[in-house]
Amino acid sequence: MANEPSATQANGAGLARRLAVTLGVSGVILAAVLVLAPLVGSTRISLPAALAGQWPDAQIFYGVRWPRTILAALAGGALAISGALFQALLRDALATPYTLGVSSGASLGAVLAISFRWSSVAGVPAVWVSALIGAMLTLALVAGVAAEGRRMSSFTLLLAGVTINSIVMSIIMVLHNLASVGQSFAIVHWLMGGIEPLPATVLAMVAAVILPVSAVICWKAREWNLMAVGEEWASARGASPRRLMILGYVAGSVLTATVTSITGPIGFVGLIVPHALRLKTGADHRLLMPASFLAGAAFLVLCDTAARTLMSVEIPVSVVTALVGGPFFIALLRSRRKSLWL
Amino acid sequence: MTPLYALSGTGFSYGSSRVLSSVSLEMSLGSLVALTGPNGAGKSTLLGIMAGLRQPYEGSCLFRGREVSAWKRAPFARSVSFVPQSLRLEFPFTAEQVVFMGRTPYAGGLFESPDDIAAARRAMDLTDVAAFAHRDFRSLSGGERQRVVLASALAQQPEVLLLDEPTTFLDLEHQLSIYKLLRRLANEGLLVVSVTHDLNLAAAFSDRVIALKAGRVEADASPSDALSPASIRRIFAVDAEWLPRSSGKGWIAYGE
Numbered sequence: 174m175a176n177e178p179s180a181t182q183a184n185g186a187g188l189a190r191r192l193a194v195t196l197g198v199s200g201v202i203l204a205a206v207l208v209l210a211p212l213v214g215s216t217r218i219s220l221p222a223a224l225a226g227q228w229p230d231a232q233i234f235y236g237v238r239w240p241r242t243i244l245a246a247l248a249g250g251a252l253a254i255s256g257a258l259f260q261a262l263l264r265d266a267l268a269t270p271y272t273l274g275v276s277s278g279a280s281l282g283a284v285l286a287i288s289f290r291w292s293s294v295a296g297v298p299a300v301w302v303s304a305l306i307g308a309m310l311t312l313a314l315v316a317g318v319a320a321e322g323r324r325m326s327s328f329t330l331l332l333a334g335v336t337i338n339s340i341v342m343s344i345i346m347v348l349h350n351l352a353s354v355g356q357s358f359a360i361v362h363w364l365m366g367g368i369e370p371l372p373a374t375v376l377a378m379v380a381a382v383i384l385p386v387s388a389v390i391c392w393k394a395r396e397w398n399l400m401a402v403g404e405e406w407a408s409a410r411g412a413s414p415r416r417l418m419i420l421g422y423v424a425g426s427v428l429t430a431t432v433t434s435i436t437g438p439i440g441f442v443g444l445i446v447p448h449a450l451r452l453k454t455g456a457d458h459r460l461l462m463p464a465s466f467l468a469g470a471a472f473l474v475l476c477d478t479a480a481r482t483l484m485s486v487e488i489p490v491s492v493v494t495a496l497v498g499g500p501f502f503i504a505l506l507r508s509r510r511k512s513l514w515l
Numbered sequence: 516m517t518p519l520y521a522l523s524g525t526g527f528s529y530g531s532s533r534v535l536s537s538v539s540l541e542m543s544l545g546s547l548v549a550l551t552g553p554n555g556a557g558k559s560t561l562l563g564i565m566a567g568l569r570q571p572y573e574g575s576c577l578f579r580g581r582e583v584s585a586w587k588r589a590p591f592a593r594s595v596s597f598v599p600q601s602l603r604l605e606f607p608f609t610a611e612q613v614v615f616m617g618r619t620p621y622a623g624g625l626f627e628s629p630d631d632i633a634a635a636r637r638a639m640d641l642t643d644v645a646a647f648a649h650r651d652f653r654s655l656s657g658g659e660r661q662r663v664v665l666a667s668a669l670a671q672q673p674e675v676l677l678l679d680e681p682t683t684f685l686d687l688e689h690q691l692s693i694y695k696l697l698r699r700l701a702n703e704g705l706l707v708v709s710v711t712h713d714l715n716l717a718a719a720f721s722d723r724v725i726a727l728k729a730g731r732v733e734a735d736a737s738p739s740d741a742l743s744p745a746s747i748r749r750i751f752a753v754d755a756e757w758l759p760r761s762s763g764k765g766w767i768a769y770g771e
Contacts, residue, residue: 184611184612184615184626184627184631184632184635185626185628185629185631185632186626188626188627189625189626260605260606261606264605265605266605266606392625394625395619395622395625396619398608398612398616399616399619401604401605401606401608402602402604402613402616405568405597405599406599406602406616408567408568408588409567409568409592409596409597410592410617410619410620410671411588411589411590411591411592411619412588412589412619413588451606451607455607455608455609455612456606456607456612457608457612459625459626
C-alpha cells in the first residue's frame with residue numbers, strides 16, 4: 174500500500190528519525206548563531222583573538238556579549254516553548270506566554286519596585302525579585318479564580334487570565350500616573366523589555382530553572398497532543414486533564430515569570446515561533462516542543478543582535494521582535510495553507 | 516459470572532438540575548446496545564458516566580466489578596473507548612496523528628512501538644481512512660472525520676466502545692457502513708453502546724434497545740419490543756407503525 178512507508182515516517186521509529194534531524198538542524202543553527210552573534214557590534218572583535226584571550230576581544234566577548242547572548246537564547250527558548258505549551262493547554266492558537274497574566278504581574282512587581290525606590294534584595298536588584306513575586310502572585314490569583322471546586326478548565330483559565338490581566342494593567346497605569354518623571358522613564362523602559370548582560374552566577378541560576386523545566390515539557394509531549402485536542406479526549410485516552418493542566422500551567426508560568434522578571438515583557442516570540450514551526454513540522458508536540466525551544470533561542474539572539482547594532486542607539490528588543498517577526502510571520506502564513514488560515 | 520457493566524441506582528446532576536436518576540442495568544460483552552430517547556433524556560450523560568467522563572455520579576457504576584470512578588485512567592482507557600459526537604481541532608494534526616493518539620494509554624515512552632503501529636493500521640483499515648491518513652484533519656468532510664475518530668477509538672484495542680451519536684453527520688452510505696462495522700465488532704465480542712436518534716438503525720443492527728425518558732429507563736428490551744408502537748408513543752409521544760419491507764424486515768414509520 175502506498176501509505177505504508179509514510180505511515181511509519183510520522184510515528185514510531187520514523188518519528189524518532191525526524192526528531193533527530195529536526196534537533197540536529199536547529200541545534201547547528203543555534204550553535205552558529207551563539208558563536209557568531211557576539212562577534213558583531215559597535216566594536217568588531219575576532220573569534221580567534223577572543224579565544225586566545227587577547228585584550229580587548231576576550232573581555233568584550235566573555236564579559237559583555239557572550240552573557241547577553243546566552244540570556245537572549247535562554248529567554249527566547251523559554252518564551253517559545255511556553256507559547257507552544259499555552260496554545261496547546263488553552264486550545265487557542267493565539268495564546269501567548271503572556272495571555273494568562275504573567276507579564277502584567279511581573280510588570281506590576283517591577284513598577285512597584287521602581288515607584289517605591291526599592292533598590293536591592295540580598296544583593297539582587299529589587300526589580301527582578303519584585304517582578305518575580307508579582308508574576309507568581311498574579312498566576313496564583315488567576316488559578317484561584319479559574320478553579321471551580323476541584324476542576325479547572327481551559328475556558329475558565331482563559332477568562333480569568335484575560336480579566337485579571339486587564340485589572341493589573343490598569344493598576345500599573347495608576348502607578349505610572351503618580352510616578353515622577355525619572356521613575357516614569359524607568360517604568361516605560363522596563364515595560365519595553367530588553368536583554369542585558371548578567372553576571373555568570375545569575376545566568377547559571379536562570380539556566381538551572383529554564384533547562385530542566387523545558388526538558389519536562391518536552392518529555393510530556395504526547396500528553397500535550399491530547400490536551401491540544403480536548404480535555405475529554407485526553408481523559409478518554411488515559412490521561413488526567415486536571416493534572417496536566419496544573420503541570421502545564423505551573424511549568425509554563427515558571428519559565429515565563431523567570432524570563433520576564435529579568436528582561437521585561439518581550440512579545441511575539443511565543444506566538445510566531447511555534448506557529449512558524451507548526452507549518453514546517455506539523456502539530457505533533459514531540460517535534461514542536463524541542464524545535465520551538467531551539468528556534469526561539471536562535472530567533473531572540475538574532476533579534477537582540479539587531480537591536481544593539483542596527484542604529485547608533487540601542488532599540489528595545491521587543492520592538493525588533495515585532496517589526497522583524499510580524500511581517501515575516503504574515504508572509505509565512507499567507508504563502509502556506511491559504512485554505513486553513515489559523 | 517459478574518457482568519461487564521453493572522449499574523445500580525446510578526444518577527447524575529448538573530448543579531441543581533437532575534438529568535439522570537436511579538438507572539439500574541447490566542451489560543455484557545458481545546452485544547450492540549442502542550441507547551435512545553428524546554432530547555435531554557440523559558443518554559449522553561449515561562454514556563459519559565460509563566466512559567468515566569462524568570463524575571461524581573450517584574449510586575454505583577461497576578466496570579468489571581470495580582467502581583468506574585475508582586479505576587486508574589490508563590488501564591481503564593485500554594478497556595473502554597469513547598467516540599464523541601464531533602471533534603473540532605485548533606491545530607494541524609493529520610488524520611493519522613489523531614488515530615495514533617488512541618495508543619497513548621499504552622505509551623511506554625516518547626515514541627510508538629511496532630505494536631502501536633500495527634494496532635493503528637488495523638484500526639485505519641477497518642474504518643477505511645488510509646486514503647486520507649496524511650491530510651489535515653480539519654480539511655476532511657464530516658463523515659471522514661467521524662471515521663478517523665472511530666479509528667482512534669479502535670486503536671485503543673478496547674473491549675467496550677461507547678459512541679455518542681456516531682452517525683449524526685454522515686450520509687446514508689456511511690451511516691450503514693459504520694453500523695455494519697459496529698455489528699461486526701459486537702459479533703467479534705466487543706460491547707458496543709451507541710446513542711442514536713435513528714430508530715431504524717437501532718432496530719436493524721442492535722441486540723438490545725435501552726430507551727431513556729426524563730432521566731429514567733423507560734424501556735429495555737429487544738428492538739421489536741422496546742420500539743413497539745405503544746412503546747414509541749410512550750417514549751417519544753409520536754405515533755409510529757412497523758411497515759413490512761420487500762425484504763420481509765420491518766421499517767418504523769412515524770408521524771402522521
